[in-house]
Amino acid sequence: MSAEKNNSKITIYVFSCWILAAFGGLMFGYDIGISGGVSGMDDFLIKFFPNVHERKKHVKENNYCKYDDQYLQLFTSSLYLAALVASFFASKAATKLGRRVTMLMASIVFIAGAGLSAAANNKVMLIFGRILFGIGVGFGNETVPLFLTEVAPIQHRGAVNILFQLFVTIGIFIANLVNFATSKSHPNGWRLSLGFAAIPAAVLLIGCFVITDTPTSLVARGHEEKGKAALKKLRGVSEVEVEYQEIVMAVEQAKQVKNAYRNLAKPASIPPLVISIWLQIFQQFTGINAIMFYAPVLFQTMGFKTSSSLLSAVMTGLVNVASTFVAIFVVDKVGRKKLLLQACCQMLISQVAIGSILAKHLSATGSLEGTLAIIVVLLVCTFVMAFAWSWGPLGWLIPSETFPLETRTAGFAFAVSTNMLFTAAVAQAFLTILCTMQAYTFFFFSAWIVVMGIFAIFFLPETKGIPIDAMVERAWMQHPIWKKLF
Numbered sequence: 001m002s003a004e005k006n007n008s009k010i011t012i013y014v015f016s017c018w019i020l021a022a023f024g025g026l027m028f029g030y031d032i033g034i035s036g037g038v039s040g041m042d043d044f045l046i047k048f049f050p051n052v053h054e055r056k057k058h059v060k061e062n063n064y065c066k067y068d069d070q071y072l073q074l075f076t077s078s079l080y081l082a083a084l085v086a087s088f089f090a091s092k093a094a095t096k097l098g099r100r101v102t103m104l105m106a107s108i109v110f111i112a113g114a115g116l117s118a119a120a121n122n123k124v125m126l127i128f129g130r131i132l133f134g135i136g137v138g139f140g141n142e143t144v145p146l147f148l149t150e151v152a153p154i155q156h157r158g159a160v161n162i163l164f165q166l167f168v169t170i171g172i173f174i175a176n177l178v179n180f181a182t183s184k185s186h187p188n189g190w191r192l193s194l195g196f197a198a199i200p201a202a203v204l205l206i207g208c209f210v211i212t213d214t215p216t217s218l219v220a221r222g223h224e225e226k227g228k229a230a231l232k233k234l235r236g237v238s239e240v241e242v243e244y245q246e247i248v249m250a251v252e253q254a255k256q257v258k259n260a261y262r263n264l265a266k267p268a269s270i271p272p273l274v275i276s277i278w279l280q281i282f283q284q285f286t287g288i289n290a291i292m293f294y295a296p297v298l299f300q301t302m303g304f305k306t307s308s309s310l311l312s313a314v315m316t317g318l319v320n321v322a323s324t325f326v327a328i329f330v331v332d333k334v335g336r337k338k339l340l341l342q343a344c345c346q347m348l349i350s351q352v353a354i355g356s357i358l359a360k361h362l363s364a365t366g367s368l369e370g371t372l373a374i375i376v377v378l379l380v381c382t383f384v385m386a387f388a389w390s391w392g393p394l395g396w397l398i399p400s401e402t403f404p405l406e407t408r409t410a411g412f413a414f415a416v417s418t419n420m421l422f423t424a425a426v427a428q429a430f431l432t433i434l435c436t437m438q439a440y441t442f443f444f445f446s447a448w449i450v451v452m453g454i455f456a457i458f459f460l461p462e463t464k465g466i467p468i469d470a471m472v473e474r475a476w477m478q479h480p481i482w483k484k485l486f
């Protein structure tokens with residue numbers, strides 16, 4: 001019998017472990033959602049970026065270029081650059097100290113970042129705050145998806161891992177609401193926005209004292225008995241011998257490997273490495289963060305008033321959360337690949353339609369007329385919906401479940417850092433792209449969606465239902481292209 005047939009019960013403890021760890025996703029999501037709003041607040045701009053504030057007042061003649069400013073974009077993107085570097089240190093920590101301790105470190109640094117940012121009186125404090133936030137996100141994003149994948153019973157692995165993404169979307173949504181409320185509180189509303197980031201991190205911190213480390217990490221660090229006990233608690237049953245032996249075997253195999261990074265160039269790790277990196281690049285080139293960071297700005301570009309822009313942004317946020325549940329319920333039934341391909345079609349149609357409407361009806365100075373404006377908002381929602389049940393969650397799930405144990409944390413660090421690099425790139429470049437390419441920006445993203453669909457068809461194996469320690473034999477060695485490596 002193999003571990004895929006093991007019984008497991010979802011006890012309160014098991015469920016608490018999943019949810020508490022998922023708060024790491026809320027930290028990330030809160031960051032994504034809070035930055036755009038804060039950098040648009042006048043009090044914040046006057047204090048730290050007075051020149052930007054001056055420009056914002058005067059340069060309003062072109063719809064597509066209202067907010068194009070490198071400094072402002074740097075405020076948003078700097079965090080992701082810090083996270084990029086941090087994820088490699090986090091991978092070492094996750095291997096040597098365990099997943100749980102690394103999540104604990106993430107929460108502490110993140111709380112320090114929230115404190116420093118909320119108290120910032122000059123640019124140096126603000127930048128250090130961003131760096132601490134970034135380190136927290138790097139450590140959290142490296143460990144939380146891996147933790148969830150390793151503690152999940154195989155038949156629910158996709159759903160449990162997607163709790164991370166669900167909490168990302170909840171974080172983005174809460175952050176938007178917080179910004180909406182604090183933007184009315186002068187002159188220190190922005191301090192509240194940044195300071196509240198400490199709340200999800202505090203839950204994760206407390207949670208780390210409740211949850212157990214993953215059985216795999218415990219066994220790999222020589223704590224066999226604790227590993228077995230943890231497995232029993234996480235499965236809610238006492239009969240776990242078969243699965244335990246599979247973990248022991250995976251650990252034995254992983255021990256032969258001295259340098260994980262060098263081993264990433266070996267056949268068993270090349271396919272997951274290539275796929276993890278590209279999934280993350282593609283995830284960002286769907287254009288999702290153009291919407292997450294800049295939804296209110298985008299809607300203002302289309303000629304909406306500030307309040308209806310914020311309202312539309314709240315709507316897309318809600319659609320994002322709700323559609324993630326779809327992924328949770330179907331990912332272990334229909335599989336990963338079908339979701340990705342279905343979403344490519346839906347995202348492509350939405351982007352092309354948005355681009356065409358804007359190209360035809362939105363000049364540099366006018367605004368969209370009523371019905372068209374509503375259609376565009378609905379199209380943005382259709383796009384977000386498709387992303388939320390596919391490339392969003394699966395960009396994290398697939399890299400966390402496809403590496404063999406010996407290169408799992410190192411390989412996943414590449415996925416995290418690629419995500420951070422391209423998130424920063426989109427954050428940095430989007431407003432400039434919008435200003436130069438105008439409505440054609442949406443065709444630029446559409447072209448990427450075609451490429452990623454083709455990639456998924458030819459290079460991605462279906463990983464649903466395959467135990468994580470059997471990926472090499474059952475996914476890569478069976479795949480028409482990747483099997484040539486072996």
Ligand code: BGC
Nearest residue numbers: 032168169289292392393423
């Ligand atoms: C992505 C983020 C994105 C979020 C939107 C995540 O999977 O990594 O960049 O903002 O989904 O929900």
